[in-house]
Amino acid sequence: MAAYMSAGRSANAFSTHDFVPEWAQEEVSTGTTIMAVEFDGGVVIGADSRTTTGAYIANRVTDKLTPIHDHIFCCRSGSAADTQAVADAVTYQLGFHSIELDEPPLVQTAANLFQQMCYRYREELMAGIIVAGWDKRRGGQVYTVPMGGMIVRQPVSVGGSGSSYIYGFMDSNYKPGMTKEECLHFCTQALALAMERDGSSGGVARLAAITEEGLERRVVLGHQLPKFSNT
């Protein structure tokens, strides 16, 4: 069975066969929590690290933050295979385009390439992607390309099955004009909350800050994640 980092799925292709047990035919509602925040001078992106096949955690230290170019990353949610394949294709296209133009690519271009592919193959793919990065023209930008292939730029975006639990936190705690450190703290808290509530998100919290200078990656291990009292 394929490994998923997704947020729910419709009818399984094998559902009509009898030689697969009932539990393996269950709807796969596995998970991810991914997010990205713009700030003046760059973006902060974050994700959990759990990949599941059914109830089994196939990888508990997954890196869902994938580089597409020097200053452009994507956060992957959905089918692991689908998102890896799309990310590889876009990485190639963007690299080629950048060499043709003889300048670093725009985040908008990367996001559009994802959108083109996700929309064209919307029936076959299960991929919810957040594209985030920095370019010289418009600074830090976050573009969300959810399943179905729409594209919209947002100052802050969350995705994956764990995102449902943190919309409230995001809406009440996000403020425009945060610094990089404030964004990192905001992301850590949001991911911790989602990972606590969503069974399909967990492991460690991976974060990255992308600015003109380059990339800074952080990992917040399980025991270091903020704890929230709920008793």
Place this chain on the structure above:
Amino acid sequence: HVGSKLDDGVGYDLSASTFSPDGRVFQVEYAMKAVENSSTAIGIRCKDGVVFGVEKLILSKLYEQGSNKRIFNVDRHVGMAVAGLLADARSLSEVAREEASNFRSNYGHNIPLKYLSERVAMYVHAYTLYSAVRPFGCSFILGSYDQDDGPQLYMVDPSGISFGYWGCAIGKAKQAAKTEIEKLQMKDMTCRELVKEVAKIIYIVHDEVKDKAFELELSWVGEVTNGKHELVPKDIRVEAEKYAKVCTTTTSLLHGISVTWVQNNSTFKVFFPHFMVTN
């Protein structure tokens, strides 16, 4: 033609796939001659935009005014002024349009002019490689204005090379036009000032004796048009032509004799078969 014939009479100039002994591809040079037979087109880049001016010779009084356009829209923010075989130029404008459209469709934003001119130049160059086709007999000037890159000006010629310019001229009076363009301080000018100077240059280089009547086609793209390439509005064009006429005083008497002089320069041309005209 020196160097274009072998001893046995078979020429080096019969196809684009043949070099001459002194390393020239004659077909490409002949294509450039075709451009030089056409009337002049100029493009100048200033601090906040690009202005095109074309000397459109009127071959018949029956032509509708404004027809036979020599300036095309390639994309909202890109204009193209041509000289040479017009049919070739029109087909290349379609090529340029498709490139710009595909770029926008794939990458989601305006095509950068450097990239567009390189793509179209590559296309033109391809036609200089084979004996089965002839090179394009036209040169063209591409101009654009974009929030991020600012004003840009590129020229492509039949050999398939493209360069960026602050000002360039193509067609029969290109040398004279280039001399005039070099006198301008275009980096400090705005589009509104430049429109008048472009009109003036076309009027200066127009040869009244050989070519009689002409229509001036003016277009611009820049901050003044909000990044949209369009023909200069009628009132501004009329004002520019008035300025041009004043600067190049034409005393057209009975037989269209003209006296022109070049400002800031002591040279002047005087034609006086029957009359002596002074100013």
